[in-house]
Each structure stands twice: as C-alpha cells, then as structure tokens.
Amino acid sequence: xxxxxxxxxxxxxxxxxxxxxxxxxxxxxxxxxxxxxxxxxxxxxxxxxxxxxxxxxxxxxxxxxxxxxxxxxxxxxxxxxxxxxxxxxxxxxxxxxxxxxxxxxxxxxxxxxxxxxxxxxxxxxxxxxxxxxxxxxxxxxxxxxxxxxxxxxxxxxxxxxxxxxxxxxxxxxxxxxxxxxxxxxxxxxxxxxxxxxxxxxxxxxxxxxxxxxxxxxxxxxxxxxxxxxxxxxxxxxxxxxxxxxxxx
Amino acid sequence: xxxxxxxxxxxxxxxxxxxxxxxxxxxxxxxxxxxxxxxxxxxxxxxxxxxxxxxxxxxxxxxxxxxxxxxxxxxxxxxxxxxxxxxxxxxxxxxxxxxxxxxxxxxxxxxxxxxxxxxxxxxxxxxxxxxxxxxxxxxxxxxxxxxxxxxxxxxxxxxxxxxxxxxxxxxxxxxxxxxxxxxxxxxxxxxxxxxxxxxxxxxxxxxxxxxxxxxxxxxxxxxxxxxxxxxxxxxxxxxxxxxxxxxx
DNA sequence: TGTCGGCTGTGATTGTATTCACAGTAGCCC
DNA sequence: GGGCTACTGTGAATACAATCACAGCCGACA
Ligand SMILES: NC(=O)c1ccc[n+]([C@@H]2O[C@H](COP(=O)([O-])OP(=O)(O)OC[C@H]3O[C@@H](n4cnc5c(N)ncnc54)[C@H](O)[C@@H]3O)[C@@H](O)[C@H]2O)c1
Ligand SMILES: NC(=O)c1ccc[n+]([C@@H]2O[C@H](COP(=O)([O-])OP(=O)(O)OC[C@H]3O[C@@H](n4cnc5c(N)ncnc54)[C@H](O)[C@@H]3O)[C@@H](O)[C@H]2O)c1
Numbered sequence: 287x288x289x290x291x292x293x294x295x296x297x298x299x300x301x302x303x304x305x306x307x308x309x310x311x312x313x314x315x316x317x318x319x320x321x322x323x324x325x326x327x328x329x330x331x332x333x334x335x336x337x338x339x340x341x342x343x344x345x346x347x348x349x350x351x352x353x354x355x356x357x358x359x360x361x362x363x364x365x366x367x368x369x370x371x372x373x374x375x376x377x378x379x380x381x382x383x384x385x386x387x388x389x390x391x392x393x394x395x396x397x398x399x400x401x402x403x404x405x406x407x408x409x410x411x412x413x414x415x416x417x418x419x420x421x422x423x424x425x426x427x428x429x430x431x432x433x434x435x436x437x438x439x440x441x442x443x444x445x446x447x448x449x450x451x452x453x454x455x456x457x458x459x460x461x462x463x464x465x466x467x468x469x470x471x472x473x474x475x476x477x478x479x480x481x482x483x484x485x486x487x488x489x490x491x492x493x494x495x496x497x498x499x500x501x502x503x504x505x506x507x508x509x510x511x512x513x514x515x516x517x518x519x520x521x522x523x524x525x526x527x528x529x530x531x532x533x534x
Numbered sequence: 535x536x537x538x539x540x541x542x543x544x545x546x547x548x549x550x551x552x553x554x555x556x557x558x559x560x561x562x563x564x565x566x567x568x569x570x571x572x573x574x575x576x577x578x579x580x581x582x583x584x585x586x587x588x589x590x591x592x593x594x595x596x597x598x599x600x601x602x603x604x605x606x607x608x609x610x611x612x613x614x615x616x617x618x619x620x621x622x623x624x625x626x627x628x629x630x631x632x633x634x635x636x637x638x639x640x641x642x643x644x645x646x647x648x649x650x651x652x653x654x655x656x657x658x659x660x661x662x663x664x665x666x667x668x669x670x671x672x673x674x675x676x677x678x679x680x681x682x683x684x685x686x687x688x689x690x691x692x693x694x695x696x697x698x699x700x701x702x703x704x705x706x707x708x709x710x711x712x713x714x715x716x717x718x719x720x721x722x723x724x725x726x727x728x729x730x731x732x733x734x735x736x737x738x739x740x741x742x743x744x745x746x747x748x749x750x751x752x753x754x755x756x757x758x759x760x761x762x763x764x765x766x767x768x769x770x771x772x773x774x775x776x777x778x779x780x781x782x
Numbered sequence: 783t784g785t786c787g788g789c790t791g792t793g794a795t796t797g798t799a800t801t802c803a804c805a806g807t808a809g810c811c812c
Numbered sequence: 813g814g815g816c817t818a819c820t821g822t823g824a825a826t827a828c829a830a831t832c833a834c835a836g837c838c839g840a841c842a
Contacts, residue, residue, distance in 0.1 A: 318747040365808040382757040396648035475752030491755040499566040500741045502629045504723030507739040509630040613838040
C-alpha cells in the first residue's frame, strides 16, 4: 500500500541483507510535513522552535519528532531548540528538493490537466517539464505552458529534460509496459494515480495513490465507530462474525 | 500522515483505554486492495482462491493475508481456500461499501471537476451526490450531472442527500471552519486534498492526500538509493552528517 | 469408508516503530 | 562566573506489526 521496491512474488525471500541502518518510510513522510509547517513558521518570522511546539503543530509526539530528526544527525540547539530556517533547508536537502527537479506527466486527461495547472508542485521543488499522451488530439498541444508529446517519444524527450520522476495519470491498459519503458529511460520515482498495480526494477520506486481506497478506509472507520458502544464489529469473536459462512 | 481521530495537542494523554482489540488501519488498507483484485478474479470466472495465490497477486505474504482476514472472523474453506465472490462481498460489507453511499465535494476547481468526472468512484460504491463552491460563476451550474450548491447551504443540502462523507478540494483559507461545519452536519469521513491540516471532533476521521509529499518521498528514495554503494546518507554517523550545524 | 495432502487459522516468535525517561548541557539570569 | 532551567539526543522499555510454524481439519480420491 505504499512505496515498494520490486518485490518477489509468492515467497518473498528476505535475504540480500543490507548492512546499514535504514530510515523508515514513515519517518520520511513526516519529514515532509515538518518542512511544510516550518516554512509557514518561517514566513511568520519564527526563528527557533522546540520539539514539543512543532510536534503539537503537526500532530506527532515530541519524542517521535526528535527521533525522526536524530536519524539524520544531530542538529538542534539544546537550550533554544531547532533553528526554523536551517531545519527547513536541511530537510529539503535530505528529501532532495533543495533544487527544483523535473517531472514527466503521462496522460493529459481530466486529472492530468488538473495536475498541470497545480501550483503546489513548483512551490515545493517539482516542475512538470513535459507531458505525454497518445491521443492525436492532445499531442502537439500546449497545456499550461507545457508541450504534450507522444508517448512513443519518451525515450528521446525524458533525457532532454533531465527527468528522473514521473506521474502516471493515463489508463490501466498497457500500464506495465509503459512503466517498464519509463524506468528504462532513467526514471527512478513513479507516482501512480492509475488504479492498477505496477512493478518496477530494483532501484526504482512506485508510490500508489488510490483515492477510492482512502474513501473505503474512511467508510470503514466511520462505520466501525458507530457500533463502538454496541458490540458488533470490534474483532472476530466466534458468535456470528461480520463474515457470513462461506463454506458453501 | 494518515487517518486520525482528534488528537490532543502537545502532551497527548494516552489514557481513555478502549477495551476491545482493534483492527489496524494498514489491515483496512490492504482489505481494499484484496477486494479490487478479487473483483477482477471474479470477472475472470475464478471461484476459489488460496491465500498464497491471492497474496502473490497483491504483493503481500500469505500469512499476512490470512491474518488480515482472520481479524474479522474465520471464513475460508480449509481445503478449497476462499470463495472469491463471497470474500469480495464480505470485504465490501466490512468496509461499508456494499451499498453505494453518497459523498459531497467541496471546491469545483480543476481538481474538483476531475473528481466529478471520475468513474472509479461509482464502480466502487461511492457517489458524489452534491458539489459545493463559493464562486458565483459556479454555483447553480451542473457538472457531470451534479448540481453545484453554495457552500453556505451545506447544512440544508447534506441531510437532503444523506451524505456522511466529504471530499475537500477547495482552498486553504477558512478550511478549518468549513471542516467544522461539515462535521457538525453529520459527516464522519473527510478526504482532504488541500495541503492544510485540519482537526476533527471525536467520531470523525480525516484522510490527508498530499500529493507533493508523495513526490518528496520518492525523491528521497531515489536519491538515497543512488548513494547506497557509497556511504553518504544511510544514517547519522558523527562524521559530517547530512545536517549541517545549526547551533548558530 | 479410510487415508493422505495441503490448506487455514492461530499461538509463538521475531522484527520494527514509538514512547519513556533521563544524562548531559547550552543559555540565561543574577 | 556560577547556578538553575528546561531542552535535546538517546538507551531502555513498551507497543505494535509481520512472519513462522504447526495442529487440526476438509475434501479428494481410491
Ligand atoms: N479524478 C480523476 O479523474 C481520477 C481520480 C483518481 C484516479 N484517476 C485515474 O487517473 C487516470 C487518469 O484519469 P482521467 O480522469 O484523467 O482519465 P481520462 O480518460 O480523462 O484521461 C486519460 C488520458 O490518458 C491518455 N492515455 C492513454 N494511454 C496512454 C499512454 N500509454 N500514454 C500516455 N497517455 C495515455 C488518454 O489519451 C487520456 O488522454 C485514470 O486511470 C483514472 O482511473 C482519475
Ligand atoms: N492537481 C491539482 O489541481 C491539485 C493537486 C493536489 C492538491 N490540490 C489542492 O486541491 C485544492 C483544489 O485544487 P484546484 O486546482 O482545483 O484549485 P482551484 O483554485 O482551481 O479550485 C478551488 C475551488 O475551490 C473553491 N472554493 C474556495 N473556497 C471554498 C469554500 N469555502 N467552499 C467551497 N469551495 C470553495 C474556489 O471557488 C475554486 O473553485 C487546492 O487546495 C489545491 O492545493 C490540487
């Protein structure tokens, strides 16, 4: 349900042990949030902030915040806390967004066009440099300043723009093939909006963004909350579980 | 970084211990994936499937799949495996999507219109029943069959459509106030696309969908992968960490 | 009808993320 | 300059998630 390097099928062999301690993805996700809040604080003129203050703002425990930061080294002044500006810069450097990087978009449909017009990317260090589609109506046109190329040309265009990240907003059909080509062309990170799982070679990463799945989680939470005081869902319990008998 | 019930600020007191065993959010997220794959299998005519087969298809371990399902009761025939159709239905029931439910959309901008035209919601049990905006240009118009109401009218319109879930695709300004009103009007689940954190009362849930944050994670992963063979990022280590000194 | 193979559901175990709690210290104030 | 305050960074402890491994069972097949 989240970023994954290529994973073996069936029996996922756990070997290939890397020596070094690794930072968890959840930590990285939180770093991103920290930085967002830090930038607001900086705009408001804050110079230093303590772990418990920042933690309160982003909704994590102070200990977790300190642990997250500590996994990248020890910055932070013992008595004054963390320097807002420096910490924001440092997180950018860790995330690799201290310099703007180019991204390619595949699929200029309703969603793709919304993404092309979204300003939030630029603000946080990403630039959609090129768009791709297969629809002859769209190829050659310019959307929000970006030219739309035919997907067949990706091998030429991606290096030209120095692109190493891609957003998939096309269609499920042929998605794996498209992904293979994109990875072969040097893309290392793929953000996938298409509700179809893809696999990538080692060294590449996919992040799935299944919106409907999030709605389903919310539906579950809302529903299970309703029955809390009663005794229906909660957990298994042999006496009439949620699941009806399936042995038939 | 994910769904959260209202959380205390600063010192989050950990008390209010609920007695019952609770299903983890990650389990729920995977259920959603299982169901998607099961529906494809059902369309392909499959009748029964074993945990290791389904696990292979969705990319989890067989043990985890069985554990996930077992937390809702024990279905699954020991010798034949799981009944594809029944299991799909059962998961729908668990998630609360066995009957279509109405959703409200706030903000009919580029993203909002893309969501309105998205067919994936209907296919999986969600119906955007009403849209809201504050722009006089948009209020009163019909988008993909759905009328756009003024946000001021939400207290009247939401009950009318029996809405208990909402999608936020408006603007950061006033978002908390909007959220408060939505929750007060009976909405229990909120999917938030606006890059601004909101808090909700107990019994309500928010799911954040920060696209840029996902790109940042990918950027980190791609970058850290590059230096793996070297010895730069990896982890702290006192000798010149990623973070520069911030004590100034 | 009896035997066997292979699967599920689950206790036990391992692994990982988070929290606790405190030693050590930088800054501040007098 | 010395003492006090309250914060950071981190080992230890806890909580939580994933995996292992197997008892017990079902259905197939003879
Ligand atoms: N709100 C939304 O629209 C929404 C929400 C969540 C997920 N998604 C998913 O995102 C994807 C795009 O959604 P959409 O609403 O824009 O769909 P769409 O049908 O409007 O657009 C898809 C575009 O992709 C193009 N395309 C097809 N194959 C391609 C290829 N090989 N290379 C490049 N372009 C290709 C098509 O020509 C089309 O222009 C879909 O898979 C959809 O399921 C959409
Ligand atoms: N691709 C994208 O467009 C994209 C991607 C990720 C996140 N987002 C976020 O989603 C939100 C919407 O994006 P967009 O591109 O559609 O922006 P947009 O500016 O095109 O649309 C925003 C719409 O919200 C309306 N609005 C403002 N206040 C409102 C209120 N109180 N109630 C109801 N409607 C209100 C505005 O009138 C406008 O029509 C933004 O916050 C944006 O940051 C957008």
